[in-house]
Amino acid sequence: MADTRGILALFLLLSAFLFSLVLPARAEGLVRIRLKKRPLDENNRIAARLASEESRSMSSRLKGVNGDSEDIIALKNYMNAQYYGEIGIGIPAQKFTVIFDTGSSNLWVPSAKCYFSVACYFHSKYRSSRSSTYKKNGKSAAIHYGTGSVSGFFSEDHVALGSLVVKEQVFIEATREPSVTFLVAKFDGILGLGFKEISVGNVVPVWYNMVDQGLIEEPVFSFWFNRNSKDGDGGEVVFGGSDPNHYKGEHTYVPVTRKGYWQFDMGDVLIGGQTTGFCSGGCAAIADSGTSLIAGPTTIIAEINHKIGAAGVVSQECKSVVAQYGQQILDLLIAETQPMKICSKIGLCIFDGTHSVGMGIESVVEDNGGKFGLGKSDPMCSACEMAVVWMQNQLKQNKTLEVILNYVNELCERLPSPMGESSVDCNSLSTMPAVSFTIGGKAFDLTAEQYVLKVGEGAVAQCISGFTALDVPRGPLWILGDVFMGVYHTEFDYGNLRVGFAEAT
Numbered sequence: 142m143a144d145t146r147g148i149l150a151l152f153l154l155l156s157a158f159l160f161s162l163v164l165p166a167r168a169e170g171l172v173r174i175r176l177k178k179r180p181l182d183e184n185n186r187i188a189a190r191l192a193s194e195e196s197r198s199m200s201s202r203l204k205g206v207n208g209d210s211e212d213i214i215a216l217k218n219y220m221n222a223q224y225y226g227e228i229g230i231g232i233p234a235q236k237f238t239v240i241f242d243t244g245s246s247n248l249w250v251p252s253a254k255c256y257f258s259v260a261c262y263f264h265s266k267y268r269s270s271r272s273s274t275y276k277k278n279g280k281s282a283a284i285h286y287g288t289g290s291v292s293g294f295f296s297e298d299h300v301a302l303g304s305l306v307v308k309e310q311v312f313i314e315a316t317r318e319p320s321v322t323f324l325v326a327k328f329d330g331i332l333g334l335g336f337k338e339i340s341v342g343n344v345v346p347v348w349y350n351m352v353d354q355g356l357i358e359e360p361v362f363s364f365w366f367n368r369n370s371k372d373g374d375g376g377e378v379v380f381g382g383s384d385p386n387h388y389k390g391e392h393t394y395v396p397v398t399r400k401g402y403w404q405f406d407m408g409d410v411l412i413g414g415q416t417t418g419f420c421s422g423g424c425a426a427i428a429d430s431g432t433s434l435i436a437g438p439t440t441i442i443a444e445i446n447h448k449i450g451a452a453g454v455v456s457q458e459c460k461s462v463v464a465q466y467g468q469q470i471l472d473l474l475i476a477e478t479q480p481m482k483i484c485s486k487i488g489l490c491i492f493d494g495t496h497s498v499g500m501g502i503e504s505v506v507e508d509n510g511g512k513f514g515l516g517k518s519d520p521m522c523s524a525c526e527m528a529v530v531w532m533q534n535q536l537k538q539n540k541t542l543e544v545i546l547n548y549v550n551e552l553c554e555r556l557p558s559p560m561g562e563s564s565v566d567c568n569s570l571s572t573m574p575a576v577s578f579t580i581g582g583k584a585f586d587l588t589a590e591q592y593v594l595k596v597g598e599g600a601v602a603q604c605i606s607g608f609t610a611l612d613v614p615r616g617p618l619w620i621l622g623d624v625f626m627g628v629y630h631t632e633f634d635y636g637n638l639r640v641g642f643a644e645a646t
Contacts, residue, residue, distance in 0.1 A: 174226050174303055174378055224366060224375055224430075224623065225328045229301035230312070231272025237265050237329040241364075241378050242431030243403050243633060244620075246340035247284060248300065248347050250330035252293055252314030260323035264330075267296075267314055274299045274308075282313045284341050289319025300347060305356045305380065311344045331431070334362065334633070336400040352635065357381035360636040364430055365645055368591070368627035388630035392641030393581040402427040403633055403640050407619060410441055411584065412448050413574030417441050418534035424617045426580075428631050428640050432622030435592070436611035439557060440527045443610075447555045449573045449589065451563035451606045459524040459553035462489070466525065467532075467546050474533055484525035523612070524553075557610035565593055567604040576608075578621070580642060591628050 225238045237250045253268040255261035269275040278295040293315040300310040334348050352360045357380050365387035366376040395405040407426035410417045419441050446453050466487050473483045484490035528549055535545040573589035592607040607624035632641040
C-alpha cells in the first residue's frame with residue numbers, strides 16, 4: 142500500500158489557494174460567483190499537501206449598499222481544500238479558473254508562451270492575439286511561493302468577474318510554473334485580494350481598480366465557504382458588501398494593523414476553554430482565503446495535537462532540553478525570571494534586548510508574492526523557548542513539578558510533522574476539545590467536526606488535523622485559512638481598514 146501519510150500531506154499544499162467560479166447572473170441586486178466542491182478522495186489526495194507547504198512558505202449586513210452595486214462570485218470547492226472559479230480576460234473573454242487569495246495581490250494566469258513547464262499544458266492559457274483589448278507591457282515578473290516560483294511578464298487587458306469588467310488591468314502572463322505544484326491543481330492561476338503594498342511590480346491590484354472604476358458602491362468584499370462536503374455548492378465571494386443569507390448576528394470587527402496581508406491583532410488561544418498562554422499578551426493574525434488550514438506557532442500546535450490525539454514527530458532536541466535543563470527552567474520561572482530571558486540565561490539562546498534568537502540563526506524570508514518562508518533556526522533554542530511557554534502555563538495551573546516535566550516531555554513527542562500532516566482518530570471526534578481564537582474580545586470556537594478534515598467514508602475513512610505549524614520570527618503569527626473562514630463568514634472592509642467575522646450559515 143502506498144504511503145498514505147505522504148499522500149495526505151500533499152493534500153495540504155494545494156489547499157493554500159482559493160478558487161472562484163464566476164456566474165454572470167445577478168440576484169437580489171448581487172452578482173454572485175458561486176463555489177462548488179468535490180469530496181476529498183483517495184485519487185486526489187496529492188493536492189492536500191500543497192496547502193500546508195504554502196502556508197509555511199511564508200490571510201455583515203449590506204450596510205450602505207443601495208441598489209445593484211454588488212457582485213457575487215460563486216466558488217467551486219475541491220476537497221474542502223481548493224475553492225475555485227472562473228474569470229474572463231480579454232474581449233472576447235478567455236476563461237480561467239483562479240484562486241481569490243487575500244494573502245497575495247497580483248493576478249496571474251498561464252501564458253500561451255509557456256513552453257517549458259509541464260503544468261502549463263494542463264491548464265488554460267492566455268493568448269493575447271485573440272483579444273481586441275490587449276495592451277503590451279512586457280516587463281518581467283516573478284512571484285515566489287514556498288513550492289517554487291511563478292515567472293513571466295506583465296500584460297494589460299480587461300478582466301471580467303461576473304458582470305463586472307475591470308478595464309486595463311495589469312496582470313502576469315506566467316511562462317514558468319512549478320510543475321509538481323500546479324500539475325495537480327484545479328485552478329489555472331491566482332487573483333490576489335491583498336493590499337498593493339505586497340504587489341509584485343507595484344501593480345494596482347484588481348480589487349483597487351474595481352473600486353477606482355466605480356464598479357461597486359461599497360469598498361467591501363466577503364467570503365462564504367460551504368464546508369458541507371456532500372453539497373456541490375461551495376460558497377461565494379461577494380464584491381461590494383456581504384450577503385446576509387450566509388451569516389447570522391453581527392460581525393465582530395478588528396482593525397487592520399498592517400497593510401499588505403489582511404493582518405490584525407488576535408488574543409488568547411484556548412483549548413477546551415483553557416488558555417495556552419502563548420498569545421495571552423496578543424498575537425498577530427491574518428485572514429487568508431488562499432490557505433486551507435489554520436497555521437500557527439509550533440508551540441501551540443503541539444499542544445493542540447497533544448489534546449486531540451494527533452500524530453506527531455519526536456524532537457530529540459526538545460527531549461534533551463527537558464532532561465538537561467527542565468528543572469533549571471522551572472526554578473528560574475518560580476524565581477520570576479523574565480521568561481524571554483531564560484533560554485539565554487542557560488546558554489541556549491542569545492537575548493538581543495527584545496527576544497531570544499538562536500545561535501547562528503539564518504535570515505527569515507518573506508515572499509514578495511505575499512506568503513511567508515523561513516530560514517534555518519537553532520533547534521535547541523527553539524525547543525527551549527517552547528519548553529518555557531509550556532512550563533509557565535502549567536505553573537499557572539498549579540501543576541506539580543513532576544506533572545509539568547512529564548507533560549512537557551509528552552509534548553516533545555507530539556511536535557507537528559515537518560510535512561504538515563497530523564492524523565487523528567476519526568472515532569474520537571466527540572471527545573476532542575473545542576479550540577477557540579479570541580478576536581475583538583470575543584471567543585470564536587471551532588469544534589472537532591469543524592477543524593478535522595475527513596478523507597473517505599466508513600471503515601477506510603482517515604482524518605487529519607486542520608492545524609499546521611508555522612513559525613515566523615517577527616511573529617508570533619497565525620494564518621486563519623479556510624478551516625476558520627468556513628465556520629466564520631469573513632468580511633474585508635477596505636474602506637474602513639478592518640476585518641469582520643460572523644457565524645456562517
